[in-house]
Amino acid sequence: MALALIFIIHFSGIVRPVENFFVSLINPVSNYFHDFAFKLKKQNLPGSREDLQAQLDILQKQRAKDTVDEVKLKLLLEENSKLREQLNFLNNNNYRYLSANIIARKNIFFGSEQIQDLIIDRGSDDGVIPGLALVNEEGVIIAKVLESKAKSSRACLTVSPDCRVAVAIMNKNKTIGLSDGDLGLTIKLDYIPQSEEIEIGDIVISSGLGDNIPRGLVLGRVDQVNKQSNEIWQDVNIESLASIYDLTVVSVILP
Numbered sequence: 001m002a003l004a005l006i007f008i009i010h011f012s013g014i015v016r017p018v019e020n021f022f023v024s025l026i027n028p029v030s031n032y033f034h035d036f037a038f039k040l041k042k043q044n045l046p047g048s049r050e051d052l053q054a055q056l057d058i059l060q061k062q063r064a065k066d067t068v069d070e071v072k073l074k075l076l077l078e079e080n081s082k083l084r085e086q087l088n089f090l091n092n093n094n095y096r097y098l099s100a101n102i103i104a105r106k107n108i109f110f111g112s113e114q115i116q117d118l119i120i121d122r123g124s125d126d127g128v129i130p131g132l133a134l135v136n137e138e139g140v141i142i143a144k145v146l147e148s149k150a151k152s153s154r155a156c157l158t159v160s161p162d163c164r165v166a167v168a169i170m171n172k173n174k175t176i177g178l179s180d181g182d183l184g185l186t187i188k189l190d191y192i193p194q195s196e197e198i199e200i201g202d203i204v205i206s207s208g209l210g211d212n213i214p215r216g217l218v219l220g221r222v223d224q225v226n227k228q229s230n231e232i233w234q235d236v237n238i239e240s241l242a243s244i245y246d247l248t249v250v251s252v253i254l255p
Contacts, residue, residue, distance in 0.1 A: 095214070096254040098122050100134075102247055103152070116160040116184050116244075117146075122252060124148045131212035133165075134250045140242040141165065141206060141217045142250065153252075157244055158219060159184055167219055168207040169236070171198055176207050179219060179238065187220055187238040194234055198225050204238050212255045 104119035122128050134143040134155050143155035144163055156163035160181040167189065169175040175196045182188040192198065202222040208215025224237035 095251075098126055098128065098252040098254065100153075100250050100252055102250060116157045116181075118143050118155045118157065118247070118250075120153050120155065120250065120252070121151070123151045123153050125150045127254060128153045128252055129212065131210065132255070133206065133213045133217055133253045135217060135253060136242045136247065136250060138242070139218065140240070141213075141219050142240070142242045142244065142247065144213070145252070157181065157184075158187055159240055159244065165213065165219060166207045166210040167204050168215075169196075169198055169222065170203040170205060171196070173197070176209065177236075179204070182237070186223075187240055189236040189238060191233045192236060194227065194232060196234070198222060198234070198236055200225060214253065214255070217253065 100120040100122040102118050103121050106117040106119075118134070120128075120134070128145060128148045130145050130147055132145045133141050134145065136142050141158055143157050144165060145153050145155045147154050158165060158179065158181060161184070163181045165179045167177055167179045169177075169189075173196055175192060175198060177189045177192055179187050179189050187204075189204070200222055204219045204222065206213045206215055206217040206219060218241060220238040220240045222236055223239040225234060226236070227234040
């Protein structure tokens with residue numbers, strides 16, 4: 001009944017002046033909110049295709065820069081970690097040493113009969129001479145200096161053929177011998193008398209009988225013993241305890 005009465009009053013025009021008065025008050029406010037909403041929507045609308053591509057290019061460049069910075073940070077942290085480990089080992093054993101960076105490699109990723117060499121950024125000006133041992137962050141011998149120039153040196157990896165190191169096996173008799181790289185993959189020890197008792201797992205160290213390498217540096221672990229009853233000699237395969245593929249920083253052990 002009330003709703004019907006409202007309709008009758010509205011269409012009769014009796015209250016039209018009052019309605020017009022309230023509409024005149026409301027319209028400016030309504031128009032303000034309408035304009036505000038339109039401007040806000042316009043600000044959020046995507047720009048042209050060229051603008052979007054320019055923004056995308058900027059984001060891609062920033063992402064590439066962030067990735068490069070992240071890689072640099074990771075490499076720096078890894079290098080610092082290796083240097084700390086090397087310092088701990090060297091200081092605990094009172095070795096004289098030089099830290100060196102590997103600046104070039106030759107045939108290192110191919111197991112072959114070719115010589116596998118490392119080039120380091122230390123040379124005769126720093127006191128590096130042929131015959132010195134290079135060790136990694138754990139203190140394992142990974143190479144021996146073959147020649148040195150004023151600012152750089154060349155070293156052969158212990159797994160490389162003709163890279164020989166005077167060694168001793170940590171067995172009962174402290175068996176000594178001369179190690180040699182085997183096909184760029186492992187290390188071998190030939191011409192060991194049959195009377196020597198050698199077990200798989202025995203640790204092999206530098207014997208100190210070489211000219212410039214101190215005794216006690218770890219070379220590897222015996223992983224195979226080839227012993228024939230009708231032979232005079234036995235030979236031993238040695239597994240290196242160092243990875244040659246992730247070498248970046250080494251220490252040169254000075255005499």
